[in-house]
Amino acid sequence: MRKVLAAAATFLLLALPAHAQLQPVQPQQPLGGGDGRSGSQPRFGDTQDCRAEAQRQAEARYPPQRIGRPGRETTIQNRDLFPAETSLFQDCMRRKGF
Numbered sequence: 001m002r003k004v005l006a007a008a009a010t011f012l013l014l015a016l017p018a019h020a021q022l023q024p025v026q027p028q029q030p031l032g033g034g035d036g037r038s039g040s041q042p043r044f045g046d047t048q049d050c051r052a053e054a055q056r057q058a059e060a061r062y063p064p065q066r067i068g069r070p071g072r073e074t075t076i077q078n079r080d081l082f083p084a085e086t087s088l089f090q091d092c093m094r095r096k097g098f
Contacts, residue, residue: 058081
């Protein structure tokens with residue numbers, strides 16, 4: 001029984017590279033196309049502008065909380081900050097046409 005299993009495993013291992021070589025490589029397309037309404041790709045400056053705007057607006061809406069006594073304060077980030085920042089970034093990119 002062991003010889004049969006060993007022979008089957010060897011056959012599968014030898015057949016695998018041959019099968020993988022027969023598969024053509026397909027180019028990957030970005031998800032969603034990535035093109036804006038004007039048919040252009042978002043530039044680095046577009047994403048940086050939207051990221052900075054989203055961070056600024058999210059921090060204004062959800063400021064960090066400071067707890068403790070003076071001199072020994074601890075700052076805690078609001079848990080709603082990240083989802084708000086993500087949503088604001090998406091809104092900005094949509095306004096830019098992406």
